[in-house]
Amino acid sequence: MNNFDERNQRDFEENTKRLVEAMDRIGSSSDLPATIAQLSQLTGMHRNAISRRQWPMVKLKEIKNKRKALRHLQFVEKKQIDPFTILEDRLDNAKRELVYWFNKSLDNEKKIKQLEQNLQRMTQARTDYEYMLKQERQQTNELTKQLTIMRDLLS
CATH class of the missing domain: 1.20.5 (Single alpha-helices involved in coiled-coils or other helix-helix interfaces)
Structure with a gap:
């Protein structure tokens, strides 16, 4: 049982690392949509596996809100x-x-x-x-x- 726990822990940490890297890519590139499907494509993980973790969805919402605020700011700047x-x-x-x-x-x-x-x-x-x-x-x-x-x- 110990081997399974160790393997699961390694997979969990590796997947977390891939999620963080993919999140950074999505956050830095406005061309990539801030969606679970995009995360799935970048990490190779299944969408359900990503959805089970709460922090990726929270982080994606933050990225979406930042992008929305940036678009609003650009719109206001264009008006002025x-x-x-x-x-x-x-x-x-x-x-x-x-x-x-x-x-x-x-x-x-x-x-x-x-x-x-x-x-x-x-x-x-x-x-x-x-x-x-x-x-x-x-x-x-x-x-x-x-x-x-x-x-x-x-x-």
Whole structure:
């Protein structure tokens, strides 16, 4: 029985050491979640074995509370930004918006010029086609007159 007790004691101490190391890793890295499942993954122990001990859950709660307080502090610090910084940010946003609308205006001017050129071409083409239609009508009229004269001669 003595051997079992010694072995159990060694395992208990070894597991405690692994738990402390894993707790330190979780406490120092905000990327690792403060959960029993994470402790289980880091130590290789089963979650139930960790849950049976009370101190890991208490320590995890402390880590969670520290992280929550830190997030709250960071949020409050963000709220208390210097007014000049806020104004500079607004000025930068206004500059970006000005550049955007300036570029949009240039694009619209280019489109307008292109549309004006297209309108000139269409107007010129319309004039040319009207002239061609007028010539064709005159030619048709002349040919109709000649046809009438020919019919009169034949009849």
